[in-house]
Amino acid sequence: MHIIQQLIFILVLASATYLLFKRIQFIRKGIKLGKPLSRSDNPSARWRSMALVAFGQKKMFKKPLPALLHLFVYVGFLVINIEVLEFIIDGIAGTHRIFAPFLGGTYTILLSFFEFLAVAVFVACAVFLIRRNIVKVARFHKPEMTAWPTLDANLILVFEILLTSAILLMNASDQVLQAKGAEHYTPTGQLFFSSFLIPLFQNSEVSTLIILERFFWWFHIIGILGFAVYVTYSKHLHIFMAFPNTYFANLKPMGQIDNMYNVTNEVKLMLGLPSETDVSESPAEVGRFGAKDVNDLTWKSLMDSFTCTECGRCTAECPANQTGKKLSPRGIMMATRDRVEEVAKSEKGLEDGKSLLGDYISKEEINACTSCNACVEACPVLIDPLSIILELRRYVSMEESGSPAAWNAMFQNIETNFAPWKFAPTDRFNWADDLKEV
Ligand code: SF4
Ligand code: SF4
Numbered sequence: 001m002h003i004i005q006q007l008i009f010i011l012v013l014a015s016a017t018y019l020l021f022k023r024i025q026f027i028r029k030g031i032k033l034g035k036p037l038s039r040s041d042n043p044s045a046r047w048r049s050m051a052l053v054a055f056g057q058k059k060m061f062k063k064p065l066p067a068l069l070h071l072f073v074y075v076g077f078l079v080i081n082i083e084v085l086e087f088i089i090d091g092i093a094g095t096h097r098i099f100a101p102f103l104g105g106t107y108t109i110l111l112s113f114f115e116f117l118a119v120a121v122f123v124a125c126a127v128f129l130i131r132r133n134i135v136k137v138a139r140f141h142k143p144e145m146t147a148w149p150t151l152d153a154n155l156i157l158v159f160e161i162l163l164t165s166a167i168l169l170m171n172a173s174d175q176v177l178q179a180k181g182a183e184h185y186t187p188t189g190q191l192f193f194s195s196f197l198i199p200l201f202q203n204s205e206v207s208t209l210i211i212l213e214r215f216f217w218w219f220h221i222i223g224i225l226g227f228a229v230y231v232t233y234s235k236h237l238h239i240f241m242a243f244p245n246t247y248f249a250n251l252k253p254m255g256q257i258d259n260m261y262n263v264t265n266e267v268k269l270m271l272g273l274p275s276e277t278d279v280s281e282s283p284a285e286v287g288r289f290g291a292k293d294v295n296d297l298t299w300k301s302l303m304d305s306f307t308c309t310e311c312g313r314c315t316a317e318c319p320a321n322q323t324g325k326k327l328s329p330r331g332i333m334m335a336t337r338d339r340v341e342e343v344a345k346s347e348k349g350l351e352d353g354k355s356l357l358g359d360y361i362s363k364e365e366i367n368a369c370t371s372c373n374a375c376v377e378a379c380p381v382l383i384d385p386l387s388i389i390l391e392l393r394r395y396v397s398m399e400e401s402g403s404p405a406a407w408n409a410m411f412q413n414i415e416t417n418f419a420p421w422k423f424a425p426t427d428r429f430n431w432a433d434d435l436k437e438v
Contacts, residue, residue: 006091030340046248057071301384302336
């Protein structure tokens with residue numbers, strides 16, 4: 001019997017590992033569609049950014065209660081998964097709680113701590129479900145939160161509640177089996193939280209208890225492996241992506257908008273100055289200004305799209321969205337990810353007759369952006385929706401001359417008058433003429 005269980009476990013583990021590997025390859029392929037960008041400077045500042053923002057959850061603590069609940073889920077996820085190591089060894093070797101005899105009393109303390117985290121995750125997920133579905137926090141109910149993103153968010157919360165319940169029920173049935181002297185059930189000592197559930201199992205036969213304990217064990221480990229694969233299709237990919245994304249984040253001041261290297265070069269050539277060859281700024285298509293599709297964006301913008309948690313903090317802070325415009329920075333990130341996945345999946349790739357601009361993101365959306373950076377400031381994982389908007393807008397204005405008429409007049413004025421107004425530079429101080437006479 002044991003050997004069959006071991007074989008099934010090895011098969012399940014190998015299948016999950018294979019699926020996970022395929023998905024990682026797919027995401028890598030998607031990110032590599034982007035054009036080059038150098039983000040290897042200043043490694044110490046980058047490690048610091050990752051430690052504070054990804055590990056330390058620094059930007060989450062603007063609102064203490066959701067931050068604390070999120071911290072429970074995050075720490076619970078990291079720490080409870082240490083227990084998975086024991087599950088995997090037990091599953092392969094056919095043992096049961098292999099660490100218990102070695103760790104003795106420490107095992108009891110460790111497991112009780114894991115149970116505390118399981119209870120905290122359970123409570124946090126229940127509160128999150130209530131906030132989304134009963135309190136209906138506004139940022140979770142914007143137009144871009146269509147059926148799948150809403151279902152995805154709820155599914156994962158229900159899933160975590162089921163997984164944490166399985167741990168507690170497994171430990172409770174295990175303790176009853178230990179008390180009844182069942183073979184192979186190594187003593188763990190009294191576990192703090194699951195011991196409250198012991199009355200549920202106390203009157204059951206040993207054979208029934210073994211079936212229940214095994215059911216919870218298998219449910220938990222298949223759930224964890226299934227979760228690992230599922231997150232790669234879900235917004236919960238941020239659990240992993242937050243780390244590289246914060247490491248490779250933009251370290252320049254937020255308001256600094258980079259010049260376009262090919263325009264700068266043209267001007268330098270005209271002035272007889274040496275030109276730059278910065279490949280990181282070169283367009284995907286020679287002669288193209290800005291971005292029309294995902295291959296015109298940098299790999300970092302595409303990594304941003306895979307990291308987005310769809311939390312909507314950016315959209316909640318966006319002045320354009322607050323004043324009823326169609327623009328949602330979260331929507332920009334979701335649309336970018338959808339397009340990257342479509343291109344990476346399709347046989348035709350970028351030649352499928354569609355593009356990010358037009359088919360996924362409209363001019364109305366990008367024109368509504370005030371370039372205020374509020375979305376960048378609000379994002380808990382250092383995503384930069386503005387850089388995508390700017391590149392799309394550059395394409396519209398420079399390749400299609402498709403900006404609103406008032407903007408074109410302003411561009412013309414800046415070009416000829418060095419100011420947004422329609423005055424010759426020499427006329428700009430005419431208003432002061434009368435003052436001189438006084
Ligand atoms: S930069 Fe644009 S998208 Fe971001 S918050 Fe400001 S207006 Fe909204
Ligand atoms: S871009 Fe950042 S703030 Fe906006 S939804 Fe995604 S993770 Fe949240």
